[in-house]
Amino acid sequence: MAIKPVIEMNKVSKIYGGKTENQVFALNDVSFTMQEGEFIGIMGASGSGKTTLLNVVSTLDHPTEGTVAIAGTDITRMKARELSDFRAQRLGFIFQEFNLLDNLTVYENVALPLSLQDLPVHQIMDRVGKVLEQLGIAELADKYPATISGGQRQRTAAARAIVHEPALLLGDEPTGSLDTKNAVGLLEQMKRLNEQQQISILMVTHDAFSASYCSRILFIQDGRLVQELYRLGSREAFYKQILNVLGDYGAAAAEAAAKELSAVEDRG
């Protein structure tokens, strides 16, 4: 199988704030390429630009500079309608927060990507049923998001993200609010999707255990890609490797955190 690039980011910058205000470089000259079938993790301190990177890739946000191509298409040139259709058909999302529509049941939430494409009902029921089963939330089908736990919500979001078998799955801390057992369940699920269905996955995470499921990790700091790590051996070895890298950045992160805290205290 010829390996094709899914994501090609070329010198992408994202600057928040106008010219007069103090500008924030949420992304600063980021370039990387993701091949089809890769499972990439993005790690970095809070506020380092992870979500911004994901938003740019997911066509939700426009980069200030640079180009982003997905599956060979330059999304920075696409029109709003094309972007919508592109997202609906090719991408799956698990967001950091507010994942579900609170006015729809779990079942309806999961079915949404399919029903939005006007698939025949029996096909929808088929696939939704399967996914709910896989993620262990079949019993919750008729409940509303407000009445289920945070972890159940996250799994529902995951189910919705994969139900239409997207080409690229994007996750912003998908395991963030899950306990270990549920986290493992979700990660295994993602791994299966990645290996069996060749779905490319780009996932933001702050936790080394989740990251160890990836085949490659990008480390981001203050909007810049500072290091990448390929998984060569077993997952356990990779996990240790990640911890090491995090340890190096840990000192810097602690420093930043201390700075932030004092800033908060100054304000208060």
Added chain:
Amino acid sequence: MLMKLALSGMKSKLKDYLVLLAGLVISISIFYMFQTMAWNRSFTENNAVINSIQLVYVLGTILLSAITFFYILYANGFLLSLRQREFGLYMVLGARKDKIRKLMFIETIVLGMVSLAAGLGIGFGLSALVGRLMAQQLQADLTGYYPVYGPAIGFTVLFFVALFIFSALWNQLKLARMQVLQLLHGSMRADRPWRSSGWKKVMVVVGVIAILLGYLSLTFMEQLREIGLFTATIMTPLGTYLLFMAFLPPLVARLKKSHQLRGIRAFTFGQLSFRINELTKLLATVAMLIALGAGAIAGGLAFWNDAFIRGETYRVYDATVHDPNEAETNVLAGIPFKERFTYRYKLDNEILYYAKEDLESQRPLVHSQQGRDYWDQLKRVEDPLPKATADSAGKAVAGESANSSAGGVAGESADGTAASADTGIESGVEGETAGGIENGESLSSDWTTFLWQIAPTNLSYSDVRLADNVQFDALEAKEQIVVIGRTDDFLAYRSSWEKLDQLAMEKSEGMGVTWSKYENYQRALGISSGTMFMGFFLGIAFLAMMASCLMFKILSGAAKDIQRYEMLHKLGVRRERLSRSIYTELLLVFLFPGIAGLLHVLVGMRLFSFILAEPYYRLWLPILLFAVIYSAYYFITVNLYKRIVLR
């Protein structure tokens, strides 16, 4: 410290507060508008054609108070929902609950007072503006109506101060009973699926009975009188509320169920069913307000139409001009008559002679029957004309007449007897008719009525007779003519009729009255203009209140909806599809109360049947008017909402 925090919290939700404030201010100003009428007893009694107008206002005040009460309570709930998350956070951080309750109390009262002041100010302006506009438009005399009216101010202030204190206490109670977590997660709610239960069935039954009672009392208002007014006022809203509460949620639930896997429609109905429980009461209120508003306007218009109907009942022909002079001829020439006849007559020896040939060849239209119910049912006079009776020979036996008229008239007669007593025409005495003729010898009643209508009002005569051409020419007196004409649309040529009346007055040098159809119409209009004014004034007030209710409801929920639309956008739903979803959702929200309200109006118009000849005449006009305004309002709301949720 807590005060400061609370203030900054308010600032961050300025938009929501503005929506809230606008809603309160509008409801207060409209309540006040209504009161300027309700408390101005001398004005309403002088201007209404309805006897128990004061009772109407008392009941109206009760109804409006009830509606306002629920509206304010609802707005107040919105205020609490704006704040509860923040208050919950303060409590988590250690703020004492009684402090928070005090804060909420102060906030409610302050907001109430500010909106009361603003509402009264706007109420003054609105009353003056609407009053002036209406007076101009209807040429109604509004002496005695005061836009700034002491008793109305007093009552409005009293009512709303009480209401705000009540709702402040209500909020206290709610706050006291809520746990911190409930406060924190106040905005997260689950949709309770609709379940049929015993008391819901009772609700349906009671609702149906109430609506039927209401409709019955509206229909038989004439017989039931004051009791009917009471029952209608209480039962119709009660039935509306109950039925909305009983039928809307399951209906929406069914809609949702059947579109569960239909993509964006699943979302649309999900959205609707999510809020339908709290929407029902509001939609029922809106339905009532539509009924009251559209009903008041339709009532006003019905009084307007009534003047027209009176005119039509009075005369079939729009213009009646005797011996038109040059100016009158010119005016007549400028009017596109559908039918225009000229009749010759002579006054000889106290007897009015009409040229029979003219009548024969230009048979006029008359009402098919007497009475107001038949104002628009016309027929051509088919009755044969009696034999000409111009000279004394005419009084001889029928067959004797050498030149019996072309129509082959059966008999002869001086004239009929059916003419009204106040016609000014001395009807020929029955006995005057020459004997020996069996039937049809007199002028038929249709002819009599018609001849009376075209008779010259400035001449006095004791008898009316017909004359054939020979006889007519032989008469010594001056030949005069009367021109009558009928147009398609009496109201369209009002200025011409006015001009003709003026010219007629000039001709008679101020002596005598014109007795024209136009004058009659104007007089009828004058009598009902006060009622018309009240109808339009209140109609506008109610519709504005309806608009404010609906707008408030939709905009107050918009902030929470932003997230949902954002989510759908992220999932790749095109903007147009989201926009269509909004159109559909709000269409349903607008449709239910719109239909219910119009149904009430259709039944409610029966109410006027004891004052008006035809309350349903041209009802499509106010309904169309309402439909246009309501649709425009729908599009405005959709666009406002879209601007908020689809950024």
